[in-house]
Amino acid sequence: SRIKAGLIWMNGQMVPQEEAKVSVLTHALHYGTSVFEGIRAYDTPKGPAIFRLPEHVERLFHSAKVLMMEIPFTPQEISQAIQQVVRENGYKSCYIRPLAWMGAHTLGVNPLPNNPAEVMVAAWEWGTYLGDEAVRKGARLITSSWARFPANVMPGKAKIGGNYVNSALARIEAQQQGADEALLLDKEGFVAEGSGENIFFFKGNTLYAIEHSVNLMGITRDSVIAIARDLGYEVRECRATRDQLYMADEVFMVGTAAEITPVSYLDHRAIGKGVAGEHTMRLRRAYLEAVQGQNLKYEAWLSYVN
Numbered sequence: 001s002r003i004k005a006g007l008i009w010m011n012g013q014m015v016p017q018e019e020a021k022v023s024v025l026t027h028a029l030h031y032g033t034s035v036f037e038g039i040r041a042y043d044t045p046k047g048p049a050i051f052r053l054p055e056h057v058e059r060l061f062h063s064a065k066v067l068m069m070e071i072p073f074t075p076q077e078i079s080q081a082i083q084q085v086v087r088e089n090g091y092k093s094c095y096i097r098p099l100a101w102m103g104a105h106t107l108g109v110n111p112l113p114n115n116p117a118e119v120m121v122a123a124w125e126w127g128t129y130l131g132d133e134a135v136r137k138g139a140r141l142i143t144s145s146w147a148r149f150p151a152n153v154m155p156g157k158a159k160i161g162g163n164y165v166n167s168a169l170a171r172i173e174a175q176q177q178g179a180d181e182a183l184l185l186d187k188e189g190f191v192a193e194g195s196g197e198n199i200f201f202f203k204g205n206t207l208y209a210i211e212h213s214v215n216l217m218g219i220t221r222d223s224v225i226a227i228a229r230d231l232g233y234e235v236r237e238c239r240a241t242r243d244q245l246y247m248a249d250e251v252f253m254v255g256t257a258a259e260i261t262p263v264s265y266l267d268h269r270a271i272g273k274g275v276a277g278e279h280t281m282r283l284r285r286a287y288l289e290a291v292q293g294q295n296l297k298y299e300a301w302l303s304y305v306n
């Protein structure tokens with residue numbers, strides 16, 4: 001594997017990456033019946049700290065509940081495991097991937113006989129998601145021909161492995177068209193989210209956050225709304241159409257992996273001046289100060305690893 005994950009926490013034990021294996025008869029491998037989280041740890045003046053750990057662990061258990069999956073560990077045990085993986089690998093800043101999945105007891109479509117689920121936590125050092133170049137130039141997005149699934153088709157508030165085939169198809173399409181990322185609309189054609197990010201846009205000094213609707217309730221989105229209000233911006237949650245994004249002064253997308261990534265083009269139309277927006281870059285700086293423990297106003301969001 002090209003991923004250097006080192007020591008992995010697996011069902012309560014720390015095992016080297018090459019020993020962290022599952023059966024090919026694993027239910028989740030066949031049917032996408034897994035739940036996961038994307039979490040980041042950042043180096044801070046007081047050592048590595050995990051950003052908004054409780055919220056991520058809570059969402060992991062929410063996702064499991066949606067799938068009627070039994071995770072045989074408490075939220076506290078999972079939180080401890082996450083901190084242990086960062087500490088024992090000696091990472092300063094890294095991306096952390098907890099995963100719980102339906103094992104290899106049966107291969108009928110109904111996953112429930114595979115409870116209790118198996119659980120692992122892996123972490124690896126991961127730089128800026130779309131690359132520093134994309135951040136400065138802003139990412140180029142195209143609207144995907146794949147729509148975000150309606151709420152009665154897939155539970156988009158849960159991070160379920162199977163949900164990400166929708167994201168994968170959109171991401172393949174975008175990158176094959178030379179774009180950095182895909183924008184997905186909902187079934188009525190309103191803006192939903194990116195394949196792995198929530199969407200914001202500025203019109204003048206007002207910041208608009210796309211309402212939750214069918215989208216994942218992003219933790220970064222929640223953090224950015226709080227930081228923007230602290231910086232004095234008016235923030236509104238709204239439903240928006242793709243041409244509202246075309247006419248916006250700035251557009252950006254947020255997520256644990258993506259952090260705050262400016263969008264400079266959507267469907268080959270320049271957003272504003274066709275480069276990262278000024279308010280966006282100001283928000284990005286404030287966000288990175290918060291996650292790196294340089295603004296102690298947000299220290300409650302940090303879980304120090306040591």
Ligand SMILES: Cc1[nH+]cc(COP(=O)(O)O)c(CN[C@@H](CCC(=O)O)C(=O)O)c1O
Pocket residue numbers: 037038039167193194195196197198215216217218219220221254255256257258
């Ligand atoms: C569909 C989707 N929408 C919004 C977000 C932003 O959520 P949050 O991280 O809580 O702010 C993510 C996170 N995507 C994760 C997985 C990315 C990937 O697998 O690649 C992430 O950003 O870690 C999504 O997958």
